[in-house]
Amino acid sequence: MKSGAQILIEGLKEQGVDIIFGYPGGVVLPIYDELYDADIRHVLVRHEQAAIHAADGYARASGRTGVCLATSGPGACNLVTGLATAYMDSIPVVAITGQVPTSLLGNDAFQESDITGITMPVTKHNFLVQDARDLKRIIREAFHIASTGRKGPVLIDIPKDVSTAMIPDVDGPGEQPRLRGYKPKYQGHSKMIQRAVDLLLKAERPIIYAGGGVILSDASRELVTLAERMCMPVSTTLMGLGCIPTSHPLNLGMLGMHGTEYANYAITESDLLFSIGVRFDDRVTGKIEAFAPHAKIIHIDIDPAEIGKNKQPDVPIVGDAKSVLLEMISKIPESCPHPEWSERVESWKKNHPLRFQEDGKLHPQYVIKKLAEILGKKGIIVSEVGQNQMWAAQWFSFTRPRQWISSGGLGTMGYGFPASMGAHFACPDEPVVVLAGDGSFQMNIQELGTVAQYNIPVKVIILNNRFLGMVRQWQQLFYEHRYSYTELPEVHFERIAQAYGIEAATVTRASDVEEAIKAALAHPGPYVLDVRVEREENVFPMVPAGANISEMIVGHHTEHEEE
Amino acid sequence: MTAHIFSVLVEDSPGVLSRVTGLFSRRGFNIESLAVGHCEQPDTSRITIVVTGNDFQIEQVKKQLNKLIEVIKVIDISEYEHVERELALIKLKAEPGSNRSEIMQIAGIFRAKIIDVGNETLVVEVTGDSGKIAAIQDLLSPYGILELVRTGKIALQRGSSTVCAGR
Numbered sequence: 001m002k003s004g005a006q007i008l009i010e011g012l013k014e015q016g017v018d019i020i021f022g023y024p025g026g027v028v029l030p031i032y033d034e035l036y037d038a039d040i041r042h043v044l045v046r047h048e049q050a051a052i053h054a055a056d057g058y059a060r061a062s063g064r065t066g067v068c069l070a071t072s073g074p075g076a077c078n079l080v081t082g083l084a085t086a087y088m089d090s091i092p093v094v095a096i097t098g099q100v101p102t103s104l105l106g107n108d109a110f111q112e113s114d115i116t117g118i119t120m121p122v123t124k125h126n127f128l129v130q131d132a133r134d135l136k137r138i139i140r141e142a143f144h145i146a147s148t149g150r151k152g153p154v155l156i157d158i159p160k161d162v163s164t165a166m167i168p169d170v171d172g173p174g175e176q177p178r179l180r181g182y183k184p185k186y187q188g189h190s191k192m193i194q195r196a197v198d199l200l201l202k203a204e205r206p207i208i209y210a211g212g213g214v215i216l217s218d219a220s221r222e223l224v225t226l227a228e229r230m231c232m233p234v235s236t237t238l239m240g241l242g243c244i245p246t247s248h249p250l251n252l253g254m255l256g257m258h259g260t261e262y263a264n265y266a267i268t269e270s271d272l273l274f275s276i277g278v279r280f281d282d283r284v285t286g287k288i289e290a291f292a293p294h295a296k297i298i299h300i301d302i303d304p305a306e307i308g309k310n311k312q313p314d315v316p317i318v319g320d321a322k323s324v325l326l327e328m329i330s331k332i333p334e335s336c337p338h339p340e341w342s343e344r345v346e347s348w349k350k351n352h353p354l355r356f357q358e359d360g361k362l363h364p365q366y367v368i369k370k371l372a373e374i375l376g377k378k379g380i381i382v383s384e385v386g387q388n389q390m391w392a393a394q395w396f397s398f399t400r401p402r403q404w405i406s407s408g409g410l411g412t413m414g415y416g417f418p419a420s421m422g423a424h425f426a427c428p429d430e431p432v433v434v435l436a437g438d439g440s441f442q443m444n445i446q447e448l449g450t451v452a453q454y455n456i457p458v459k460v461i462i463l464n465n466r467f468l469g470m471v472r473q474w475q476q477l478f479y480e481h482r483y484s485y486t487e488l489p490e491v492h493f494e495r496i497a498q499a500y501g502i503e504a505a506t507v508t509r510a511s512d513v514e515e516a517i518k519a520a521l522a523h524p525g526p527y528v529l530d531v532r533v534e535r536e537e538n539v540f541p542m543v544p545a546g547a548n549i550s551e552m553i554v555g556h557h558t559e560h561e562e563e
Numbered sequence: 564m565t566a567h568i569f570s571v572l573v574e575d576s577p578g579v580l581s582r583v584t585g586l587f588s589r590r591g592f593n594i595e596s597l598a599v600g601h602c603e604q605p606d607t608s609r610i611t612i613v614v615t616g617n618d619f620q621i622e623q624v625k626k627q628l629n630k631l632i633e634v635i636k637v638i639d640i641s642e643y644e645h646v647e648r649e650l651a652l653i654k655l656k657a658e659p660g661s662n663r664s665e666i667m668q669i670a671g672i673f674r675a676k677i678i679d680v681g682n683e684t685l686v687v688e689v690t691g692d693s694g695k696i697a698a699i700q701d702l703l704s705p706y707g708i709l710e711l712v713r714t715g716k717i718a719l720q721r722g723s724s725t726v727c728a729g730r
Contacts, residue, residue: 120582121589125632128578145632181574181635305626308619 004132005034005163011139021051025071027098030163046446050418052082057419062426065092072098073111084122086153088409092146093153101161124152132165136175149184150303188319196298197331203272205341212239213277219322220401231337235263239408242398256284258390261352268550275299280310290548362510364463364533368395384416384440387469390539392435414443420458438464448500451526459520459527465535497528504528568641571610574633598715647718650690656707657685
């Protein structure tokens with residue numbers, strides 16, 4: 001006989017889980033008691049939101065499924081933002097929540113919340129375990145659903161009496177997954193693949209638009225091979241960064257609202273848009289009717305519902321990016337140049353580079369450029385959300401997939417710092433650097449307690465402008481400089497970090513940046529670097545919301561400097 | 564904008580209806596009618612949903628339904644030759660000495676049944692397509708409809724075709 005809690009822990013071990021981020025509470029006591037001497041590591045966070053972001057960061061950095069654990073009611077509710085974050089970016093996470101005993105369900109019992117009801121729209125699937133005998137099967141199903149097809153978060157809600165129930169431990173057919181309605185399709189339709197190849201070979205101005213799906217399906221190598229054979233430039237979404245090295249000659253960087261000028265021009269003039277693992281999100285396409293207006297569109301995605309959702313493709317391919325790309329490569333000759341197109345793209349790249357004022361002042365872009373130089377090929381960059389995220393996406397030099405961790409679809413401020421803890425446990429030998437704003441960092445600043453307790457050596461670089469910078473930028477550009485509730489008071493992050501026993505420093509001059517970053521990276525434990533950057537720096541280029549992506553605001557002077 | 568009849572085979576588990584209807588409201592699809600019940604296969608329920616939308620919306624409804632883990636199969640039955648029925652119960656004012664016989668005649672023409680006779684009321688049961696139910700409602704309304712309740716539409720393909728769940 002085994003308890004439900006015992007079956008849960010054994011089920012997690014069966015799935016290869018080696019770390020859980022969690023926070024205990026009343027109804028998960030039986031599970032925590034089982035964890036006490038289990039050989040699964042548990043990291044005690046300071047807020048459940050951090051537990052799920054850490055599990056998500058672990059999943060993004062490792063490619064494996066991240067796991068978090070929270071109690072019922074408030075604990076479970078605190079997971080919602082993290083579930084929505086993982087859902088929007090298709091990240092495999094299994095969240096386990098405690099629930100009040102089945103006899104009290106629906107009674108508004110102490111710390112009861114209908115978490116399966118609440119999280120239905122933000123999970124790929126969720127389960128309320130009503131009987132301990134279903135637990136083994138449900139754990140298997142949950143991990144299977146989270147990590148296959150279009151990946152995503154799955155929640156398992158376990159009432160306390162299910163954890164404590166003693167049942168015989170069997171492994172019969174009843175404990176095997178039975179998912180009649182879930183059969184993800186990996187293999188692309190061969191006729192469609194042939195049509196895509198024909199279009200590619202006929203195209204004169206082809207371009208790749210690659211997204212997070214490429215990273216999730218581990219198809220980066222295939223993508224680069226195909227791009228090189230076709231001499232085809234590659235633009236990526238925020239989620240796709242790292243699928244081709246930033247320094248690769250065919251790389252055009254990010255497209256869309258804060259994309260490079262050359263990526264947006266190339267998309268607009270292309271005659272073939274080869275879209276892989278993307279959603280045609282509004283932050284990418286701008287005005288959708290004017291997005292790639294001259295191009296035939298090939299769209300590969302593992303989720304049939306993404307195809308034609310925002311833009312109707314000429315060739316739809318439902319399947320796994322890696323397997324489809326491999327099949328396409330086998331049908332494409334070794335070299336297929338487009339010299340005129342390449343030259344045109346090159347000239348855009350040369351004439352419209354990303355830029356900022358290199359005037360000796362402390363610009364945030366400069367900090368990121370220096371960080372990239374110092375890290376070289378090493379490091380995992382985790383961003384918060386806002387200007388810090390866009391500057392990181394534009395200015396860091398990525399060398400490989402899973403090196404860039406950022407909340408794309410949901411844009412969750414407060415995601416980065418807790419996610420970095422997960423990234424560290426996924427890749428303990430890599431330096432993990434958080435690029436944060438002072439606004440975002442303060443959304444989950446309590447996790448300083450966690451990184452201090454476990455000596456998690458993440459380095460937080462705060463690009464501190466004492467503004468909610470991205471909103472301020474919109475207020476400056478579109479609301480006549482009316483900075484409504486976006487200014488933040490000065491905070492001495494260095495002293496806060498020190499109060500937690502964490503090493504920290506403050507930088508106010510550009511000339512000190514390099515040394516300060518080196519010192520942070522050389523320190524064996526966690527480190528907070530408060531960098532006081534130019535306060536009203538803007539992220540450019542910028543496509544105003546809903547505008548045509550070829551019509552960018554490219555000004556690179558800060559408001560302050562124009563005066 | 565045309566009406567489509569979706570037959571959706573789902574796992575017979577708690578919360579499955581809420582997943583389906585939640586999806587409709589979340590994605591802004593409009594449900595015109597909905598009927599749900601067990602079907603011929605064990606552990607399986609069949610939901611019939613009538614949705615109005617343009618081709619693009621209908622395509623999305625189908626794809627989004629298919630993404631739900633507990634949805635086993637989705638078929639747009641209006642694409643095929645099919646039969647469809649709704650049922651309505653209508654409670655009418657019919658005091659002794661009033662128009663009871665007229666009401667019963669109208670019911671007879673519609674092959675409707677009187678399933679309850681009270682001192683002052685009658686309850687009429689009618690099945691048919693939406694048009695037939697609207698017609699009898701129209702004809703009966705002058706007599707004073709006290710209450711009307713109708714099911715959602717249910718439908719099956721004609722001939723030997725079935726919506727088979729497979730196992």
